[in-house]
Amino acid sequence: MVASYWETARTGFLAFVGVGALALLPLVLLHYWRFGRVEPRRAFVLYGLLAYGLVALALIFLPFPADASRLCQGEQMLSTVPFQWVTDMRNNMAASGQSGITAMVTSSAFLQQMFNVALFVPLGVVLRKAYGKGPLAVVAIGLGVSLAVEVVQYTGNFGYYPCPYRISDVDDLISNTAGSLLGWMIAPVALVVPRLPDSTDATAPTGTATVPRRLLGLVFDLMLVAVVAKLVLPADLRWALGALAVARVVVPAVARGTTAGGWLLRYRVRRDDGSAANPLRLAVRELLGVTGLMAYAVVVSPLIDNAALDLAVITLVVVGTFVVPVFRRDQRGWHDQAAGTRVLLKENGDVRTPTPVERPHAAPRP
Template identity: 70%
Template sequence: MLSSYLEPARTGFLTFVGVGALLLLPLIALHYWRFGRVEPRRALVLYGLLAYGLVALALIFLPFPDRDSVCRGETMLSTTPFQWVTDMRHNMAATGRSGIQAMVTSQAFLQQAFNVALFVPLGVVLRKAYRRGPLAVVCIGLGVSLMVEVVQYTGNLGFYPCPYRIADLDDLISNTGGALLGWMVAPAALVVPTVRAQEEVTAPPGTVGVPRRLGGLVADLLVVVLVSRLLLPELEWALALLVLLRVVVPAVSGGWTFGGWLMRYRTRRPDGERAGAWRIALRELLGVTGLFAYAVVVSPRSDQWWEFGLDLVVIAVVLVGIFVVPVFRRDQLGWHERVAGTRTVVVRPEHAPERVEAGHR
């Protein structure tokens, strides 16, 4: 029996991988619009529910039969409660077995156990992540199960001329019981996080998000690329220009870069005061400028086979530290900013450049 579920489960998981990838950018955009950052708990719960839902649907509806193989005149509706108990007894009588072992290994019992287990994760998530009570879990579990049975009884909403799966009252009972069981065991599910209220996870007012800083960085890099192409084709000159734009100019101008000016932010100390030149230099040494310097100056100096692996490690550490880690932090600070003691602060367009939002002082 177990082998019959492996292929549908595999199909459901592969579908989740594809759908999850398609939803990644919209999810990031939605979170930045609502919270000013990606909220990891909500993202984890969403992807967990997505994976669970797609695998569950695959287990329920797959494999799809040929349209010509349905409509054989069989009764595809069972309205007798606990019919599975009678079926279990028939299974045991047909095999001439009795006792608990025979009962729990019968086809009818295993089918109901599967129906219960299928809805346990739903109850766990509803209680642990969304703090729903037992009545709400029972109602939601019953509603979801009822929708599944209606789809089955209508031949997948009319796609098939007749249903190919039995719409069963026992499935409603088992699924609802599984959701309630999940609610009962939810406290033991340590891997399921609790979704916190929006005001607890939203980035502080005036926080410069990673997408905004990335836009400023792209603008600075475009200047470097254009000037290098036209006037200074050597990579060493491009590195010098990047240092000028990302280190020297901010140190002199009070934290401004060309990209920061376009995106209305600049680099300051955590208290909002002017960052010294050494802070800005350290920030850039551990960030994109340092990575570019490594690629231009350090990496080409050696042809050892292990240097390629080192290059990958350096690239991964820098990019994760400055782009991935901040996405999930409320303050949006990367490793390089935390070490250097700097942060980017929003400048209100209607104020003079020296005015910084009060939330950053």
């Protein structure tokens, strides 16, 4: 029985790998649209629930019957007697001439019910630890989900099969609900499940320039440099690199932190406190960011000819500049953190400093 459960769980996990890959981009876009960032704990919990749900569904419904015509054989596919599994366990033990605790806990009836309990424990853990639900809400949700499963089973997956291929059992409702409550009870020690922050704590501060906006501004700067290099400068990448340094360091130093792309997208590079960033900070920021990556590609990489190091540098800069900010409230990458800068929106020619979102007074969680 354990081997069959393992194989079914493996099928559910493989389904999660495929579905999870398809859901990754929509999840990122949804979080960014709602919060202005991807909150790591919320993303972790959502992905965990997706994995748990698909594995649980696989364990509940798989394997599907190979021959649907052999289903309707007159068997009783509905059990409405509470704790019938206790009677079944005793009958099995009596038939095999066994007794005692060892025989009880190794009987198929007992193991089946313990499996039904364990199946819903993660649901109770997540509902309490991540979402702050109380015991009554957890019991109600666990009972509702279990009841929905039993209805689907009893209707032959809503009529897809002519007859049910799994028994709909009131004991399953009891065991699943008990599992949800057990999960609620042990949730405080489930360290792997984070408590989700309030939406106000997950949202990027007002006035922070988002990563897509800054990326568009960077693309505009690069296009402008490419046009200038093509029309004006000698055909040498080092001249183009110099033009990029001017566009990304010198111009912001004299234009209050604004590049050509920043002017178009209405954002500026400022210090942490919103004041003007000096040229040194701007130079450090660019050296550790895109301009530094371009300098490495044009000057350093041809000299050392090391593909592994090239890949490591590209990965480090891309992750630090564009991936890390997606998960941070202040949208600052490693280059911003090292330089003590941040990218802020402009309003009417002035910089709008990020302001914390006021948190409403909420009732204490149980």
